[in-house]
Amino acid sequence: MSSSANPPVVPGGSRAPVHVNVHTYPAQLQYPPRSYLVFAVLVTIFGFPPTGIVALVNAARVNSLWRTQQHDKARRASRQARNWGLLTLGIWVVLVIVVVFWASINYLNR
Numbered sequence: 001m002s003s004s005a006n007p008p009v010v011p012g013g014s015r016a017p018v019h020v021n022v023h024t025y026p027a028q029l030q031y032p033p034r035s036y037l038v039f040a041v042l043v044t045i046f047g048f049p050p051t052g053i054v055a056l057v058n059a060a061r062v063n064s065l066w067r068t069q070q071h072d073k074a075r076r077a078s079r080q081a082r083n084w085g086l087l088t089l090g091i092w093v094v095l096v097i098v099v100v101f102w103a104s105i106n107y108l109n110r
Contacts (some may be wrong), residue, residue: 030071033078035062040086047092055084 040059044052058081065074 020026032066033050033062033075034082035059035078036085040081043088043092047088048095051084051088051091053054055081055088058084 036055037059040052040055044056058077061077062074062081065071105110
């Protein structure tokens with residue numbers, strides 16, 4: 001047998017999808033979760049600060065948890081940062097609607 005033999009044929013060609021089980025895939029090769037830090041900063045400054053600070057704290061924890069190999073906690077902190085940020089954004093939208101509605105009623109009752 002010569003060393004120039006053809007490699008074995010893979011069904012679907014060389015562009016066949018590779019299925020990887022993330023539960024057995026090495027964690028070092030996975031990407032860290034999004035930190036949502038910019039989103040948390042913006043909703044804290046322009047939104048509702050009490051819940052924005054919770055989003056900001058969770059967003060700040062994501063990368064440090066990932067670096068210390070606490071991947072599940074990093075994913076949870078990322079999810080919490082996103083959820084608290086969305087809650088803050090929702091509170092801000094409701095407050096803007098209430099203020100606009102209140103201001104329009106006061107303007108019409110002059």
